[in-house]
Amino acid sequence: MRKILLLLAAAVMMAASGCNRSKKADRQADELIFQCERFDTVAYYKGSDGPKCSISISLHHAQGPNAHVINDSILKSGIFVDEELRRGEKKTVPKAIKIVVKNHIKGFKADVKEVISAGGGNIEAMSDCYYNVRSSVEYGIRGIINYRASYDAYLGGAHGSANTFYLNFDPETGRMYKTSDIVAQGADDRLSEAIAMRIAKNHNCQSVDDLKDREGIFDPFDPYVPDNFVMGKDSITFVYQCEEIGPYAVGEISAKFAYKELEGLILTK
Numbered sequence: 023m024r025k026i027l028l029l030l031a032a033a034v035m036m037a038a039s040g041c042n043r044s045k046k047a048d049r050q051a052d053e054l055i056f057q058c059e060r061f062d063t064v065a066y067y068k069g070s071d072g073p074k075c076s077i078s079i080s081l082h083h084a085q086g087p088n089a090h091v092i093n094d095s096i097l098k099s100g101i102f103v104d105e106e107l108r109r110g111e112k113k114t115v116p117k118a119i120k121i122v123v124k125n126h127i128k129g130f131k132a133d134v135k136e137v138i139s140a141g142g143g144n145i146e147a148m149s150d151c152y153y154n155v156r157s158s159v160e161y162g163i164r165g166i167i168n169y170r171a172s173y174d175a176y177l178g179g180a181h182g183s184a185n186t187f188y189l190n191f192d193p194e195t196g197r198m199y200k201t202s203d204i205v206a207q208g209a210d211d212r213l214s215e216a217i218a219m220r221i222a223k224n225h226n227c228q229s230v231d232d233l234k235d236r237e238g239i240f241d242p243f244d245p246y247v248p249d250n251f252v253m254g255k256d257s258i259t260f261v262y263q264c265e266e267i268g269p270y271a272v273g274e275i276s277a278k279f280a281y282k283e284l285e286g287l288i289l290t291k
Contacts, residue, residue, distance in 0.1 A: 088196030
C-alpha cells in the first residue's frame with residue numbers, strides 16, 4: 023500500500039496549491055494527499071448597517087492518484103446543496119466552492135428582498151445569516167480514509183440547521199464505501215436492531231418502544247442502517263443526521279461499536 027500523506031495547508035482559497043513547492047513535494051507528486059481550500063467572506067444586502075450573510079468554508083480535497091474519484095464523491099455527498107453543481111462538466115472542489123459562494127450570496131439577497139417586498143418591516147432588525155463548512159481527514163481500519171465534513175447554517179426562520187457527513191474511502195482506489203459494502207449478507211435486520219438498542223441505551227431507555235415514546239426517535243418508522251458511518255481503527259460509528267430519525271431538539275444521533283461487538287453482522291476485511 024502506498025504511503026498516504028495528509029497535508030493540511032492553511033491557505034486562502036485557490037492560493038496555496040502551487041506556491042513554495044519543495045523538493046520533497048516534487049518527490050511526493052505521485053502520492054495521495056489532502057489539501058484544504060479556505061474561503062471567508064461577509065456579504066451585505068445594502069451597506070454595513072443592513073442584514074449580512076457570513077460565509078466560512080474550509081474543505082479538504084484530494085490530490086494525486088484517484089483524487090478525481092474521491093473529490094467527485096465529496097461533491098455528490100450532499101455537503102453542498104447547489105443545483106449548478108449537478109449540471110455540466112464535473113467540477114473541481116475549488117471551482118465548486120466558488121459556485122456555492124456565488125449562489126449562496128445571490129440567494130441571501132433574494133430572500134431579503136422578498137421579505138422587504140412582503141412588508142417585513144425594518145431590515146436593519148433582521149437576523150444575520152451564516153453558512154459554515156468544515157472538514158477533517160483521519161485514517162481508520164486498514165488505512166481507510168475517514169473524511170468528515172460538517173455544515174451549520176442559518177438562513178432565516180425559527181432555527182438554523184446543522185449536519186455532518188462521514189465518507190470512507192479505499193486508499194488504493196479512491197472508491198467510497200457504501201452501507202451495502204460493509205453489511206454482511208442477510209444481516210440488515212439484526213444490525214438495525216443492534217443500532218437501535220445501542221441508541222436506546224445511550225438515552226437510558228429499556229427498549230426501542232421506550233425510545234420512541236420518550237424521545238420520539240424512530241417514531242413512526244422502523245430502525246434501519248444509515249448511510250452515514252465511520253470505519254475507525256478499532257470501532258465503527260453509525261450516524262443519523264439531525265431530524266433524520268428524531269426531533270430537532272435531539273440533534274445528531276450516533277451508535278458506536280467495537281468491531282468485535284458486530285462480528286457476523288459487518289464485513290471488516
